[in-house]
Amino acid sequence: MKIGITCYSSYGGSGVVASELGLELAARGHEVHFICATLPLRLTRMPDLMRFHEVEATNYALFDTAPYALALAVRMAEVALEYELDLLHVHYAIPHSVSAFLAREMLKDSRPVPFITTLHGTDITLVGTDRSYLPITRFAIRQSDGVTSVSEYLRAETCREFDICADTPIEVIPNFINSQTYRRVENPALRATFAKPEEPLLVHVSNFRAVKRTTDCIRILARLSRQLPAHLVMVGDGPERAQAQWLARQKGVANRVHFVGKQPDIPAYLSIADALLLPSESESFGLAALEAMACEVPVIASCTGGLPELVTPGETGFLAEVGDIQAMADHAQRILTDDALRAHMRRACRRVAVETFNANDIISRYEAYYGRILERFRADRKR
DSSP states (O other), X not given: OEEEEEOOOSSSHHHHHHHHHHHHHHHTTOEEEEEESSOOXXXXXXXXXXXXXXXXXXXXXXXXXXXXXXXXXXXXXXXXXXXXXXXXXXXXXTTHHHHHHHHHHHHTTTOOOOEEEEEOSHHXXXXXXXXXXXXXXXXXXXXXXXXXXXXXXXXXXXXXXXOOTTTSOOEEOOXXXXXXXXXXXXXXXXXXXXXXXXXXXXEEEEOOOGGGTHHHHHXXXXXXXXXXXXXXXXXXXXXXXXXXXXXXXXXXXXXXXXXXXXXXXXXXXXTTOSEEEEOOSOOSSOHHHXXXXXTTOOEEEESOTTGGGXXXXXXXXXXXXXXXXXXXXXXXXXXXXXXXXXXXXXXXXXXXXXXXXXXXXXXXXHHXXXXXXXXXXXXXXXX
Protein backbone atom coordinates (compact mmCIF):
# COMPACT_ATOMS: atom_id res chain seq x y z
CA MET A 1 0.00 0.00 0.00
CA LYS A 2 0.92 3.66 -0.40
CA ILE A 3 0.08 5.50 2.81
CA GLY A 4 0.21 9.19 3.71
CA ILE A 5 0.76 9.92 7.41
CA THR A 6 0.26 13.28 9.11
CA CYS A 7 1.15 14.00 12.72
CA TYR A 8 2.54 16.69 14.98
CA SER A 9 6.31 16.68 14.90
CA SER A 10 6.82 17.72 18.51
CA TYR A 11 7.84 15.67 21.54
CA GLY A 12 4.53 13.95 22.28
CA GLY A 13 2.84 10.57 22.15
CA SER A 14 0.87 11.04 18.94
CA GLY A 15 3.95 12.02 16.93
CA VAL A 16 5.99 9.19 18.44
CA VAL A 17 3.36 6.57 17.61
CA ALA A 18 2.86 7.91 14.07
CA SER A 19 6.61 7.89 13.45
CA GLU A 20 7.07 4.36 14.76
CA LEU A 21 4.04 3.20 12.75
CA GLY A 22 5.54 4.65 9.58
CA LEU A 23 8.88 2.96 10.21
CA GLU A 24 7.24 -0.40 10.85
CA LEU A 25 5.04 -0.12 7.75
CA ALA A 26 8.04 0.77 5.59
CA ALA A 27 9.90 -2.24 7.00
CA ARG A 28 6.99 -4.40 5.78
CA GLY A 29 7.27 -3.08 2.24
CA HIS A 30 4.65 -0.34 2.28
CA GLU A 31 5.43 3.05 0.74
CA VAL A 32 5.02 5.69 3.46
CA HIS A 33 4.78 9.46 2.94
CA PHE A 34 4.95 11.79 5.96
CA ILE A 35 3.11 15.05 5.28
CA CYS A 36 3.96 17.40 8.16
CA ALA A 37 5.15 20.91 9.01
CA THR A 38 8.55 19.58 10.10
CA LEU A 39 10.23 16.18 10.21
CA PRO A 40 8.95 14.25 13.26
CA LEU A 41 11.58 13.99 15.98
CA ARG A 42 11.57 10.19 16.08
CA LEU A 43 12.40 9.92 12.36
CA THR A 44 16.14 9.89 12.84
CA ARG A 45 16.41 7.54 9.88
CA MET A 46 14.49 7.44 6.60
CA PRO A 47 14.17 4.01 4.97
CA ASP A 48 14.10 3.71 1.18
CA LEU A 49 10.32 3.36 1.14
CA MET A 50 9.72 6.49 3.22
CA ARG A 51 9.54 10.12 2.11
CA PHE A 52 8.94 13.41 3.88
CA HIS A 53 6.83 16.22 2.39
CA GLU A 54 7.07 19.56 4.17
CA VAL A 55 3.97 21.70 4.65
CA GLU A 56 4.64 25.41 4.36
CA ALA A 57 1.92 27.83 5.41
CA THR A 58 2.61 31.19 3.82
CA ASN A 59 2.22 34.26 6.01
CA TYR A 60 0.25 37.17 4.60
CA ALA A 61 -0.20 40.51 6.27
CA LEU A 62 -3.94 39.95 6.16
CA PHE A 63 -3.71 36.84 8.39
CA ASP A 64 -3.02 36.99 12.13
CA THR A 65 -1.61 33.47 11.84
CA ALA A 66 -0.65 31.35 8.86
CA PRO A 67 -3.58 29.13 7.70
CA TYR A 68 -1.78 25.84 8.38
CA ALA A 69 -4.87 23.61 8.14
CA LEU A 70 -5.54 24.83 4.59
CA ALA A 71 -1.91 24.52 3.54
CA LEU A 72 -1.89 20.98 4.95
CA ALA A 73 -5.03 20.06 2.99
CA VAL A 74 -3.47 21.27 -0.25
CA ARG A 75 -0.23 19.40 0.42
CA MET A 76 -2.13 16.20 1.26
CA ALA A 77 -4.01 16.43 -2.02
CA GLU A 78 -0.83 17.13 -3.99
CA VAL A 79 1.06 14.19 -2.50
CA ALA A 80 -1.91 11.83 -2.83
CA LEU A 81 -2.27 12.72 -6.51
CA GLU A 82 1.42 12.72 -7.43
CA TYR A 83 2.32 9.48 -5.62
CA GLU A 84 -1.05 7.73 -6.12
CA LEU A 85 -1.63 7.16 -2.41
CA ASP A 86 -4.14 4.53 -1.35
CA LEU A 87 -5.13 6.29 1.87
CA LEU A 88 -4.31 9.06 4.33
CA HIS A 89 -3.81 8.30 8.02
CA VAL A 90 -3.92 11.33 10.30
CA HIS A 91 -2.95 11.34 13.97
CA TYR A 92 -4.63 13.79 16.34
CA ALA A 93 -8.02 15.08 15.23
CA ILE A 94 -7.42 18.85 15.27
CA PRO A 95 -6.74 20.08 12.65
CA HIS A 96 -5.46 17.02 10.79
CA SER A 97 -8.77 15.25 10.23
CA VAL A 98 -10.31 18.49 8.98
CA SER A 99 -7.45 18.93 6.51
CA ALA A 100 -7.79 15.31 5.39
CA PHE A 101 -11.52 15.81 4.80
CA LEU A 102 -10.77 18.85 2.62
CA ALA A 103 -8.10 16.93 0.71
CA ARG A 104 -10.50 14.05 0.08
CA GLU A 105 -13.14 16.45 -1.21
CA MET A 106 -10.60 18.15 -3.48
CA LEU A 107 -9.69 14.77 -4.99
CA LYS A 108 -13.12 13.18 -5.27
CA ASP A 109 -13.41 13.77 -9.02
CA SER A 110 -9.80 12.85 -9.89
CA ARG A 111 -8.34 10.34 -7.40
CA PRO A 112 -10.62 9.58 -4.44
CA VAL A 113 -8.60 8.78 -1.31
CA PRO A 114 -10.10 7.70 2.04
CA PHE A 115 -8.71 8.92 5.34
CA ILE A 116 -8.39 7.36 8.77
CA THR A 117 -8.24 9.38 11.97
CA THR A 118 -6.43 8.05 15.03
CA LEU A 119 -7.44 9.70 18.30
CA HIS A 120 -4.66 10.00 20.84
CA GLY A 121 -6.02 11.81 23.86
CA THR A 122 -5.98 15.55 24.40
CA ASP A 123 -7.43 16.04 20.91
CA ILE A 124 -10.59 14.59 22.50
CA THR A 125 -10.32 15.14 26.25
CA LEU A 126 -9.00 18.72 26.10
CA VAL A 127 -8.98 20.44 22.70
CA GLY A 128 -11.94 18.65 21.16
CA THR A 129 -14.27 19.27 24.07
CA ASP A 130 -13.64 23.02 24.01
CA ARG A 131 -17.02 24.36 22.88
CA SER A 132 -15.39 26.44 20.16
CA TYR A 133 -13.89 23.27 18.60
CA LEU A 134 -16.40 20.56 19.51
CA PRO A 135 -18.68 20.93 16.43
CA ILE A 136 -15.82 20.82 13.92
CA THR A 137 -14.13 17.96 15.78
CA ARG A 138 -17.36 15.94 15.79
CA PHE A 139 -17.87 16.70 12.10
CA ALA A 140 -14.35 15.65 11.13
CA ILE A 141 -14.54 12.40 13.09
CA ARG A 142 -17.88 11.54 11.53
CA GLN A 143 -16.54 12.30 8.07
CA SER A 144 -13.54 10.01 8.57
CA ASP A 145 -13.64 6.78 6.58
CA GLY A 146 -12.18 5.02 9.59
CA VAL A 147 -11.54 6.00 13.22
CA THR A 148 -9.24 4.35 15.74
CA SER A 149 -8.37 5.14 19.35
CA VAL A 150 -5.38 4.04 21.40
CA SER A 151 -7.36 2.71 24.37
CA GLU A 152 -10.79 1.54 25.47
CA TYR A 153 -10.88 4.53 27.82
CA LEU A 154 -10.42 6.99 24.95
CA ARG A 155 -13.03 5.24 22.81
CA ALA A 156 -15.54 5.52 25.68
CA GLU A 157 -14.65 9.18 26.28
CA THR A 158 -15.11 9.98 22.59
CA CYS A 159 -18.50 8.29 22.53
CA ARG A 160 -19.56 10.15 25.67
CA GLU A 161 -18.28 13.62 24.75
CA PHE A 162 -19.27 13.60 21.08
CA ASP A 163 -22.26 11.25 21.01
CA ILE A 164 -21.12 9.69 17.75
CA CYS A 165 -20.59 5.98 18.32
CA ALA A 166 -24.07 4.98 17.17
CA ASP A 167 -23.14 5.90 13.58
CA THR A 168 -19.32 6.06 13.76
CA PRO A 169 -17.64 2.86 14.95
CA ILE A 170 -14.26 3.35 16.64
CA GLU A 171 -11.66 0.59 16.44
CA VAL A 172 -9.35 0.29 19.46
CA ILE A 173 -5.76 -0.36 18.35
CA PRO A 174 -3.35 0.23 21.23
CA ASN A 175 0.08 1.78 21.07
CA PHE A 176 3.03 -0.54 20.61
CA ILE A 177 6.77 -0.97 20.99
CA ASN A 178 9.47 -2.49 18.86
CA SER A 179 10.83 -5.03 21.33
CA GLN A 180 14.26 -4.98 19.70
CA THR A 181 14.58 -1.22 20.03
CA TYR A 182 12.95 -0.99 23.45
CA ARG A 183 14.86 -3.41 25.64
CA ARG A 184 17.09 -3.04 28.63
CA VAL A 185 20.77 -2.50 27.84
CA GLU A 186 22.82 -1.89 30.96
CA ASN A 187 25.07 1.18 30.75
CA PRO A 188 27.02 1.67 34.00
CA ALA A 189 28.88 4.65 32.58
CA LEU A 190 25.69 6.57 31.79
CA ARG A 191 24.14 5.65 35.13
CA ALA A 192 27.25 6.83 36.96
CA THR A 193 26.73 10.36 35.64
CA PHE A 194 23.58 10.61 37.79
CA ALA A 195 23.97 8.32 40.79
CA LYS A 196 26.34 5.98 42.61
CA PRO A 197 25.78 2.23 42.13
CA GLU A 198 24.07 1.90 45.52
CA GLU A 199 21.78 4.92 44.99
CA PRO A 200 18.28 4.26 43.53
CA LEU A 201 17.47 6.03 40.27
CA LEU A 202 14.01 7.15 39.13
CA VAL A 203 13.14 8.51 35.70
CA HIS A 204 10.37 10.68 34.25
CA VAL A 205 9.79 11.06 30.49
CA SER A 206 7.30 13.58 29.09
CA ASN A 207 6.77 16.81 27.18
CA PHE A 208 6.57 18.72 30.49
CA ARG A 209 3.06 20.04 29.93
CA ALA A 210 0.80 20.84 32.88
CA VAL A 211 -1.27 17.68 32.31
CA LYS A 212 1.86 15.60 33.06
CA ARG A 213 2.09 17.09 36.60
CA THR A 214 5.86 17.24 36.23
CA THR A 215 6.31 19.02 39.54
CA ASP A 216 4.71 16.06 41.34
CA CYS A 217 7.84 14.09 40.42
CA ILE A 218 9.92 16.59 42.40
CA ARG A 219 7.59 16.33 45.40
CA ILE A 220 7.71 12.52 45.26
CA LEU A 221 11.51 12.56 45.22
CA ALA A 222 11.63 15.06 48.08
CA ARG A 223 9.55 12.74 50.30
CA LEU A 224 11.42 9.66 49.18
CA SER A 225 14.76 11.33 49.92
CA ARG A 226 13.92 11.38 53.62
CA GLN A 227 14.48 7.62 53.66
CA LEU A 228 16.57 6.86 50.54
CA PRO A 229 19.46 8.58 48.69
CA ALA A 230 17.43 8.47 45.48
CA HIS A 231 18.05 10.45 42.29
CA LEU A 232 15.64 11.48 39.54
CA VAL A 233 16.40 11.91 35.83
CA MET A 234 13.94 14.19 34.01
CA VAL A 235 13.90 13.42 30.28
CA GLY A 236 12.13 15.90 28.00
CA ASP A 237 11.33 19.57 27.93
CA GLY A 238 8.37 21.93 27.87
CA PRO A 239 6.56 24.75 29.67
CA GLU A 240 6.71 23.16 33.15
CA ARG A 241 10.47 22.65 33.21
CA ALA A 242 11.31 26.00 34.82
CA GLN A 243 8.73 25.44 37.57
CA ALA A 244 10.10 21.96 38.23
CA GLN A 245 13.65 23.27 38.47
CA TRP A 246 12.55 26.01 40.87
CA LEU A 247 10.67 23.51 43.04
CA ALA A 248 13.70 21.21 43.18
CA ARG A 249 15.71 24.09 44.64
CA GLN A 250 12.94 24.98 47.08
CA LYS A 251 12.69 21.38 48.28
CA GLY A 252 16.46 21.09 48.68
CA VAL A 253 16.83 18.25 46.16
CA ALA A 254 18.27 20.15 43.19
CA ASN A 255 21.47 18.11 43.43
CA ARG A 256 19.41 14.92 43.10
CA VAL A 257 17.28 15.99 40.11
CA HIS A 258 18.93 15.84 36.70
CA PHE A 259 17.27 17.63 33.77
CA VAL A 260 18.67 16.19 30.53
CA GLY A 261 16.27 17.75 28.00
CA LYS A 262 14.98 15.98 24.91
CA GLN A 263 16.89 12.82 24.13
CA PRO A 264 16.83 10.81 20.88
CA ASP A 265 17.77 7.56 22.64
CA ILE A 266 14.98 7.07 25.19
CA PRO A 267 15.75 3.35 25.80
CA ALA A 268 19.23 4.28 27.04
CA TYR A 269 17.78 6.43 29.82
CA LEU A 270 15.06 3.95 30.69
CA SER A 271 17.63 1.17 30.91
CA ILE A 272 19.47 2.82 33.81
CA ALA A 273 16.31 3.41 35.88
CA ASP A 274 14.83 1.42 38.75
CA ALA A 275 11.32 2.87 38.34
CA LEU A 276 9.37 5.33 36.18
CA LEU A 277 7.27 8.15 37.64
CA LEU A 278 4.17 9.08 35.62
CA PRO A 279 1.90 11.16 37.90
CA SER A 280 -0.19 12.59 35.04
CA GLU A 281 -3.55 14.29 35.39
CA SER A 282 -4.71 12.23 32.41
CA GLU A 283 -3.18 9.65 30.06
CA SER A 284 -5.26 8.22 27.26
CA PHE A 285 -2.78 5.37 26.95
CA GLY A 286 0.57 6.08 28.61
CA LEU A 287 3.19 5.41 25.95
CA ALA A 288 6.03 6.35 28.30
CA ALA A 289 4.83 3.63 30.68
CA LEU A 290 4.84 1.01 27.92
CA GLU A 291 8.31 2.02 26.75
CA ALA A 292 9.55 1.78 30.33
CA MET A 293 7.97 -1.65 30.80
CA ALA A 294 9.68 -2.91 27.65
CA CYS A 295 12.97 -1.83 29.26
CA GLU A 296 12.10 -3.74 32.46
CA VAL A 297 11.23 -0.62 34.47
CA PRO A 298 8.29 -0.83 36.92
CA VAL A 299 5.81 2.05 36.65
CA ILE A 300 4.43 4.28 39.40
CA ALA A 301 1.55 6.19 37.84
CA SER A 302 -1.78 7.88 38.36
CA CYS A 303 -4.89 5.71 38.24
CA THR A 304 -6.36 7.65 35.35
CA GLY A 305 -7.38 7.27 31.71
CA GLY A 306 -5.94 4.27 29.93
CA LEU A 307 -3.16 3.56 32.45
CA PRO A 308 -5.15 0.86 34.30
CA GLU A 309 -5.35 -1.00 30.96
CA LEU A 310 -1.56 -1.09 30.92
CA VAL A 311 -0.27 -1.15 34.52
CA THR A 312 -1.31 -3.99 36.83
CA PRO A 313 -0.79 -2.98 40.50
CA GLY A 314 1.64 -5.27 42.29
CA GLU A 315 2.68 -6.90 39.01
CA THR A 316 4.08 -4.27 36.63
CA GLY A 317 4.00 -1.31 39.00
CA PHE A 318 1.59 0.61 41.22
CA LEU A 319 -1.21 3.11 40.68
CA ALA A 320 -2.34 5.95 42.94
CA GLU A 321 -4.95 8.68 42.79
CA VAL A 322 -3.97 11.81 40.86
CA GLY A 323 -2.03 14.13 43.17
CA ASP A 324 -1.47 11.56 45.94
CA ILE A 325 2.20 12.32 46.43
CA GLN A 326 2.55 10.29 49.62
CA ALA A 327 1.10 7.13 48.07
CA MET A 328 3.41 7.41 45.06
CA ALA A 329 6.43 7.99 47.32
CA ASP A 330 5.44 4.93 49.38
CA HIS A 331 5.09 2.84 46.23
CA ALA A 332 8.51 4.01 45.02
CA GLN A 333 10.10 3.15 48.35
CA ARG A 334 8.60 -0.33 48.26
CA ILE A 335 9.94 -1.03 44.75
CA LEU A 336 13.36 0.45 45.47
CA THR A 337 13.92 -1.39 48.76
CA ASP A 338 12.48 -4.82 47.91
CA ASP A 339 14.93 -6.51 45.55
CA ALA A 340 12.75 -9.60 45.05
CA LEU A 341 9.67 -7.53 44.21
CA ARG A 342 11.62 -5.32 41.83
CA ALA A 343 13.10 -8.33 40.04
CA HIS A 344 9.64 -9.89 39.70
CA MET A 345 8.19 -6.64 38.35
CA ARG A 346 11.00 -6.23 35.86
CA ARG A 347 10.30 -9.65 34.38
CA ALA A 348 6.55 -9.04 34.34
CA CYS A 349 6.97 -5.64 32.67
CA ARG A 350 9.00 -7.09 29.84
CA ARG A 351 6.65 -10.03 29.38
CA VAL A 352 3.52 -7.86 29.15
CA ALA A 353 5.16 -5.36 26.80
CA VAL A 354 6.41 -8.06 24.43
CA GLU A 355 3.40 -10.37 24.53
CA THR A 356 0.59 -7.80 24.46
CA PHE A 357 1.93 -4.65 22.82
CA ASN A 358 4.59 -5.82 20.39
CA ALA A 359 4.88 -4.05 17.05
CA ASN A 360 4.39 -7.15 14.89
CA ASP A 361 0.90 -7.85 16.21
CA ILE A 362 -0.27 -4.23 16.35
CA ILE A 363 1.02 -3.37 12.87
CA SER A 364 -0.79 -6.41 11.52
CA ARG A 365 -3.98 -5.05 13.07
CA TYR A 366 -3.40 -1.70 11.34
CA GLU A 367 -2.79 -3.43 8.00
CA ALA A 368 -6.00 -5.43 8.36
CA TYR A 369 -7.90 -2.27 9.28
CA TYR A 370 -6.48 -0.39 6.28
CA GLY A 371 -7.64 -3.24 4.07
CA ARG A 372 -11.19 -3.19 5.43
CA ILE A 373 -11.47 0.60 5.06
CA LEU A 374 -10.16 0.52 1.49
CA GLU A 375 -12.52 -2.29 0.53
CA ARG A 376 -15.52 -0.49 1.98
CA PHE A 377 -14.50 2.86 0.44
CA ARG A 378 -14.14 1.36 -3.01
CA ALA A 379 -17.41 -0.52 -2.70
CA ASP A 380 -19.19 2.70 -1.71
CA ARG A 381 -17.69 4.52 -4.71
CA LYS A 382 -19.18 1.93 -7.09
CA ARG A 383 -22.70 2.47 -5.81
